[in-house]
Amino acid sequence: METADLSHHISRRFNEDLEHLRGRALAMGGFVEAQLAKALTSLYEGDSSLGESVALDDLKVNGMEVSIDEECSRILATRAPAAGDLRVVVAIIKAITDLERIGDEGEKIGLIASRLASMERPENKYREIKHLGRIVSEMVHDALDAFARLDAESALRVARQDRLVDEEYEAIHRQCITFMMEDPRTIRRVLDVMWVVRSLERIGDHAQNICEYVIYMVHGKDVRHTSLEDVERELRAKGSQP
Amino acid sequence: MNPVAQAWAYTLARVAGLAALGVLLGLMLGSVIAGLLVMLSIALTWQLFNLYRLDYWLRARNLREPPNAGGIWGQVITQVVRLHRRKRFHKQRLLDVFRELRHSTAAMPDGVIVLNANNEIVWFNRMAMRLLSLRRRVDIGLRISNLVRDPRFVQFLDKADFSAPLEVPHANRDGLALSFQVVPYGRQQRLLLVRDVSRQVALESMRKDFVANASHELRSPLTVITGYLETLVQDTDIDPMLQGPLGEMRRQSDRMNAIVRDLLELSRLDAGDAEAAYDTIDVAGLLAMLNKDVTARPRHPQVLLSIESPAGLLGDEAEVHSVFANLVENAVKYTPDDGQVSIRWWVDAQGEAHLSVTDTGMGIPAEHIPRLTERFYRVDAGRARTTGGTGLGLAIVKHALEHHGARLHIESEEGVGSTFSCYFPARRVWQGGRQSTIDAAR
Numbered sequence A: 001m002e003t004a005d006l007s008h009h010i011s012r013r014f015n016e017d018l019e020h021l022r023g024r025a026l027a028m029g030g031f032v033e034a035q036l037a038k039a040l041t042s043l044y045e046g047d048s049s050l051g052e053s054v055a056l057d058d059l060k061v062n063g064m065e066v067s068i069d070e071e072c073s074r075i076l077a078t079r080a081p082a083a084g085d086l087r088v089v090v091a092i093i094k095a096i097t098d099l100e101r102i103g104d105e106g107e108k109i110g111l112i113a114s115r116l117a118s119m120e121r122p123e124n125k126y127r128e129i130k131h132l133g134r135i136v137s138e139m140v141h142d143a144l145d146a147f148a149r150l151d152a153e154s155a156l157r158v159a160r161q162d163r164l165v166d167e168e169y170e171a172i173h174r175q176c177i178t179f180m181m182e183d184p185r186t187i188r189r190v191l192d193v194m195w196v197v198r199s200l201e202r203i204g205d206h207a208q209n210i211c212e213y214v215i216y217m218v219h220g221k222d223v224r225h226t227s228l229e230d231v232e233r234e235l236r237a238k239g240s241q242p
Numbered sequence B: 001m002n003p004v005a006q007a008w009a010y011t012l013a014r015v016a017g018l019a020a021l022g023v024l025l026g027l028m029l030g031s032v033i034a035g036l037l038v039m040l041s042i043a044l045t046w047q048l049f050n051l052y053r054l055d056y057w058l059r060a061r062n063l064r065e066p067p068n069a070g071g072i073w074g075q076v077i078t079q080v081v082r083l084h085r086r087k088r089f090h091k092q093r094l095l096d097v098f099r100e101l102r103h104s105t106a107a108m109p110d111g112v113i114v115l116n117a118n119n120e121i122v123w124f125n126r127m128a129m130r131l132l133s134l135r136r137r138v139d140i141g142l143r144i145s146n147l148v149r150d151p152r153f154v155q156f157l158d159k160a161d162f163s164a165p166l167e168v169p170h171a172n173r174d175g176l177a178l179s180f181q182v183v184p185y186g187r188q189q190r191l192l193l194v195r196d197v198s199r200q201v202a203l204e205s206m207r208k209d210f211v212a213n214a215s216h217e218l219r220s221p222l223t224v225i226t227g228y229l230e231t232l233v234q235d236t237d238i239d240p241m242l243q244g245p246l247g248e249m250r251r252q253s254d255r256m257n258a259i260v261r262d263l264l265e266l267s268r269l270d271a272g273d274a275e276a277a278y279d280t281i282d283v284a285g286l287l288a289m290l291n292k293d294v295t296a297r298p299r300h301p302q303v304l305l306s307i308e309s310p311a312g313l314l315g316d317e318a319e320v321h322s323v324f325a326n327l328v329e330n331a332v333k334y335t336p337d338d339g340q341v342s343i344r345w346w347v348d349a350q351g352e353a354h355l356s357v358t359d360t361g362m363g364i365p366a367e368h369i370p371r372l373t374e375r376f377y378r379v380d381a382g383r384a385r386t387t388g389g390t391g392l393g394l395a396i397v398k399h400a401l402e403h404h405g406a407r408l409h410i411e412s413e414e415g416v417g418s419t420f421s422c423y424f425p426a427r428r429v430w431q432g433g434r435q436s437t438i439d440a441a442r
Helices: A002-007 A012-045 A048-079 A083-116 A127-149 A152-182 A184-219 A228-240 B003-029 B032-060 B071-106 B126-132 B151-159 B198-234 B240-271 B283-295 B317-333 B366-371 B381-387 B393-403 B434-441
Strands: B111-115 B121-124 B166-169 B177-185 B189-196 B279-281 B302-307 B312-315 B340-347 B353-359 B407-413 B417-424
Touching: A012 A048, A012 A083, A012 A127, A012 B151, A048 A083, A083 A184, A127 A152, A127 A184, A152 A184, A152 A228, A184 A228, B003 B032, B003 B071, B032 B071, B111 B126, B126 B189, B151 B166, B151 B177, B177 B198, B198 B240, B240 B393, B279 B317, B283 B302, B283 B312, B283 B317, B283 B340, B312 B317, B317 B340, B317 B353, B317 B393, B317 B417, B366 B407, B393 B407
Parallel strands: B302 B340
Antiparallel strands: B111 B121, B111 B189, B166 B177, B177 B189, B279 B312, B340 B353, B353 B417, B407 B417
């Protein structure tokens, strides 16, 4: 099994180091998830102080990225890992970059939310953003779950969700244009909303990236810039081999 | 004779018989040795054959059909069968108990997860699986904090202080709240209990909302009543007979206003974050202002203000102000005009800051002290009416102090006076210098 890769080590210390590193990356993931949830809540509920606190806490995310990065370099330098272990370290280095970006997008949403809080809220109470927000939050959550379980199959399933996000993004885009044409007074607010939607779409992309790293970590296969169908076919073929 | 001895005697007799037959055969053929040898080797072969049968039977593990053998071999086989039956019986009983135990834990309405010393999942039941969306088999051996990644939960596990359960809203399901409780047991094992507390949380928030909304709704009609009463009291054309009742009405409506104000303040404290902000507060200035307020009144006890430290506090200014104002106000209220109220502010060697307010009032009977901070708690009903308190002051003090990680200590002796002290932890103390401001900002 894949997890066995992590537990068969002559040096127990190394094993612990790797586990610890994974734990820290996932803790950072958990923090970023919470940031995103808070940012969205501040938008839905018009809570400007919550939005500001999200923006402030992004500093912590950055700090986590730097310190996890340092630990990765230390492990690379002192332990010179190979094969599966090397893939784990590399995947973590990449995943935390994406997590940090998700944090940045969350910060943006928080700032916009605190600005929008002082304005009149739309009648539908951001229903379409709520829908998109839920899809994206679940994507991030499931991507991190796949990362924790080293589960390439669910990673692939989550990565496929990104298409849904893109469609949703397109739909909201069109809707926003209609709003602006109907009533030019709303342009300012709708533009801000567009930024939020754009951020959410980007977060979906980052979640997809994390899923790709999971596939890389488990199968040693770089699946970036490949269509998901190809990836699936290849993984199937690999799985059927003895 | 018991069957074992009988079997032994039978076997030995057979060997002896064969040996005798061998000697007889040898005498007839002329060589005793050869005859004995032949017969004994037959005996040996027979024993070996039985041994082989026993071995074959044990190997085949088909213990239902024991081979037929006479003598001591039959006894051995019977013993083996008996041993095996007894073992199987015990095993079955153990299994039954174990299965029963597992079924009962699995059917528990709370989620149960067994963790080892590294917080890795050893076992979990169905409810835990549902509440935390765990996956059977796959998640065994994974760290729980890798799957339940809420920062509050991770911190809770790391801190290893499991005296109080942790309540967090569910990450991806709206309106669902979970409570986590850890019970350490055995050799560094931990039992993690997960409970769905959505209903309690919803009820609690409904209660809070109700108090906040009710106070808010009461405010508008009260404002109107107070407004009219104010003009009526000042109106000189009104029958002097009514002046007394009108004055009383005004005083009572003022008191109602104060109660509503304190209720709103309390619900604001309830709703706020668990941890107050870290704004700098000039304590010396705050206390001087409170002192001035008191001494400006026509009748007041003597107030001794002693500020022994230039340090300030890091916290929410409005909350700290309301703590200090409430304590000073209480002391002044319950101290006769010839009495004395002393306010002391100092920082001890450990870096903790203290504010103590001592009065020479009537004091509080010991049995009332633990309940003083409850909402609307009265030491005696008569007291508050005459002084016009709201009954919420100390509840506000307690909540606001909790926000700052500080605590309240009350000492009192009946007839001598009371001392109310606040202890602020070192992280809440502002040394006032530029360097410490930078430290604080970190």
